[in-house]
Amino acid sequence: MRVVYTALCLSMLLLDVKAQNPDSAQAHVSTFNKWVLKVDGTDLVHPKDPALTLAMEHRFLQRFSVSQELGYVMAVYETNEPASNFIGVKTSTDLRAYIAPYSPSGSLYVGIAGDYRFLKVKDRLTLGYGCTGDDLWSCNYLSSEETEVSTNRWTGILKFGVQEQAHPRVLIEVDAGIGLGYLSSKNSANDENVTIFEFENQGDGNQLLSNTWSHIFTFNAKVGIVLSQYD
Numbered sequence: 001m002r003v004v005y006t007a008l009c010l011s012m013l014l015l016d017v018k019a020q021n022p023d024s025a026q027a028h029v030s031t032f033n034k035w036v037l038k039v040d041g042t043d044l045v046h047p048k049d050p051a052l053t054l055a056m057e058h059r060f061l062q063r064f065s066v067s068q069e070l071g072y073v074m075a076v077y078e079t080n081e082p083a084s085n086f087i088g089v090k091t092s093t094d095l096r097a098y099i100a101p102y103s104p105s106g107s108l109y110v111g112i113a114g115d116y117r118f119l120k121v122k123d124r125l126t127l128g129y130g131c132t133g134d135d136l137w138s139c140n141y142l143s144s145e146e147t148e149v150s151t152n153r154w155t156g157i158l159k160f161g162v163q164e165q166a167h168p169r170v171l172i173e174v175d176a177g178i179g180l181g182y183l184s185s186k187n188s189a190n191d192e193n194v195t196i197f198e199f200e201n202q203g204d205g206n207q208l209l210s211n212t213w214s215h216i217f218t219f220n221a222k223v224g225i226v227l228s229q230y231d
Helices: 002-020 022-028
Strands: 033-040 051-058 064-073 086-103 106-129 141-167 170-187 194-199 212-229
Touching: 033 064, 033 170, 051 086, 051 212, 086 141, 106 170, 141 212
Parallel strands: none
Antiparallel strands: 033 051, 033 212, 051 064, 064 086, 086 106, 106 141, 106 194, 141 170, 170 212
């Protein structure tokens, strides 16, 4: 919540700057970018699932744009120990409206984004066979086996941000958002005759093992290369 509050304060400050410079705001709206290729710097250092994420933004009207992102997950820290055998991808579609130019080279925007992440992690777990209860002693025998845990995460996010043209061909943008997410998971050991007791690396209660709704707070910073502009 603190991130969203900070972003709102920043937006109010920039709006105040715009109000004090009406001429510069008017100058900005005469030209604008058409296609921009961006890299997400914050996703590279994400504490749970850092990824190399690229985005392509297309401004189809002077005040509106659509952006598509695709990322490759480079590491997984959602387990007790960093996962060593995994596959993960991220994707996002972002619709935004540029609501207030505050300088000749910058704009405020509000947007909605739909994010998706697929992650598959291999791990070892303890399985119980012929169990009559929830403890190890109720089983006929136990086995430690390797399994695959697959997760799907969907999130819907409302974003507020700032985009600044640092150079005719380079821009920087920062945004913060709040939303709702759902995580679903399944594993290859699902069987009505088998009881799963623990994943050796993931631990009991780890979010990779649950089907849950959660509130999402985001902060992103991107650097973009302007590929083309409208005349």
